Amino acid sequence: MMEANGETKKEFVIPGDYIGVAEEYLPGEGAYEENGKIYATLVGNLDLDMTRRSASVISKTNVLPQIKEGDIVYGEIVSVKPQMVYVDLLALEGHADKKLSANTKARIYVSQTDKKYVKTISTEFRNGDIVRARVVDTQGDSIRLSTAEDSLGVIRAVCGVCKRTLGMKNEQEGKEGNLECSYCGSKETRKTADDYLKAKL
Incomplete structure (x- = not known):
């Protein structure tokens, strides 16, 4: 503006x-x-x-109340392991203009990735992806998240080859290779939210 x-x-x-x-x-x-x-x-x-x-x-520097179970959060994937990904939390839905306080480290386990069976979490998330997720557990030293809802998942994915933002392919082509880089042509799969690239915090 x-x-x-x-x-x-x-x-x-x-x-x-x-x-x-x-x-x-x-x-x-x-x-x-x-x-x-x-x-x-x-x-x-x-x-x-x-x-x-x-x-x-x-x-923003305003401090938020502590994150609780059921909250929707936004974060960046910073590390992908065989059975989980690590997420740096960026914002709490409805309070995106305020800085998060306290624990901003989180994890998504492969069992909490999607409603369907996921064998390998690395096919669903990559480093640099921005995700929307629900908080399912706040105990311990790392918050646990879930993306097993249609409205949750990757809202912007980064190309694994050239690091540019991936676009959504034609939905009729199915889940495999559902994203494509318009720059280098790389086709990749993610567990995307239903408003991929249209999400507003």
Whole structure:
């Protein structure tokens, strides 16, 4: 949204969101440049300063109440193991403009991935994917999550070859290779949410 002075543009972004080109802006705090494009590294408000020609992400500092069972959260996949993935939590649904406090580490086990049987979790999630999940357990040193609902799962996937955002293929082609990279042509499978690439925090 353009501010009244016409100099600053602000909107909400999550890690991996495209926010501009290096020809127009310099990456500031919470942003990085790759192949001439600028992407967000934080959850927060995008601050495009037209005067200084800089693109930054301003992270929120308000503290949330403790995450509880049943909450819907957003996170980034940071490590994929044979039977689980590790997730860095980014935001709590309904409070995406506030910074998470306390424990922000979580796990999704293969048994909590989908309603159907999943043999290998690495076919459903990859490092860098952004997911929406439900909190099923908050005990111990890591929160346990589930994506075994149609509305839960990957909301933005990263190509395993070139690291760009994957697009959804024609739904009639089925689950196998349900995502495709428009840049390098890689076809990949994920446990996607039903609003893949349309999700709003």
